Amino acid sequence: MFHGADKAVEALLRGQESANLLKTVLEHRRTSSVSIEPLFDTLLDSFSFAISLFASSNTQPHRDSSQCKATPGTARKSSKNNSNEEECLEQYSHDSPTPLQNDGFSWRKYGQKKIKASSHQRCYYRCAYAKDRNCNAKKREQQIQDSPSVYRTTYVGKHICDVNVFSEPDDDIANGSKMIRFDKMDQAMPDSVMPQLAPVEKQAAIAIEEDSDQIMNLEFDINEFLVDDDQLWAYQFPPFSPGFLDDLSEFDHNPFLV
DNA sequence: CGGATTTGACCGCT
DNA sequence: AGCGGTCAAATCCG
Numbered sequence: 001m002f003h004g005a006d007k008a009v010e011a012l013l014r015g016q017e018s019a020n021l022l023k024t025v026l027e028h029r030r031t032s033s034v035s036i037e038p039l040f041d042t043l044l045d046s047f048s049f050a051i052s053l054f055a056s057s058n059t060q061p062h063r064d065s066s067q068c069k070a071t072p073g074t075a076r077k078s079s080k081n082n083s084n085e086e087e088c089l090e091q092y093s094h095d096s097p098t099p100l101q102n103d104g105f106s107w108r109k110y111g112q113k114k115i116k117a118s119s120h121q122r123c124y125y126r127c128a129y130a131k132d133r134n135c136n137a138k139k140r141e142q143q144i145q146d147s148p149s150v151y152r153t154t155y156v157g158k159h160i161c162d163v164n165v166f167s168e169p170d171d172d173i174a175n176g177s178k179m180i181r182f183d184k185m186d187q188a189m190p191d192s193v194m195p196q197l198a199p200v201e202k203q204a205a206i207a208i209e210e211d212s213d214q215i216m217n218l219e220f221d222i223n224e225f226l227v228d229d230d231q232l233w234a235y236q237f238p239p240f241s242p243g244f245l246d247d248l249s250e251f252d253h254n255p256f257l258v
Numbered sequence: 259c260g261g262a263t264t265t266g267a268c269c270g271c272t
Numbered sequence: 273a274g275c276g277g278t279c280a281a282a283t284c285c286g
Contacts, residue, residue: 109263111278124277128262141276 008050068151093154
């Protein structure tokens, strides 16, 4: 298994969970006001994230053949030609029907350009911690096809900030606990996929329904904001949008109360 | 007001 | 010369 395989599996499970929910929602569509879009989003994001993890493993299915040549287009790279290591930047691409919103990293856009071969613009992103942590990971995102839309995300370089981003010694963490920086997470994860940030009152309302394990998994205490690095990713694919479970109560058979 | 995004200019490569 | 990638000033936004 490659690094992150467990996360990929869990993302796929999350996608499966969303698919099942989607089925339930569609079956009750006449009587339900539940929005299916968040479920689609979660489903797509889960699969996209899992695929991206697989793609970044050693057996990268979409890995560009150009991965070990000098990276094209690195204009001001005179200082980058010093090592073969940097010429052999990790590079792989991933196609998805929607822009990959939650790939587990925080990105900062630094450019956008019209590409001759395409009618769509290409967006350039670098790791949000590029300066702070000397991370050289970048990605390019471009719509390569219309109807159905296909977005190609090309990752270049490796994150050196992914695992240690919250546990660097210079972080304001001196007591052994690890803190999620929600200011950064918010920008990487839209509200639509961050139901765990719903008000505590709402979470309590969810938990009060039942004491089943699944429900309890949706409940969180403020202390759960202090998580291990490996737990952090789990916050990227929350099951549902805020209020979704409330709406589900319309169903005679709530899939979460089995 | 500080951080993020936009966008035109610039640069190196082919 | 044309292209793609990056820079950086301007602008936006919370």
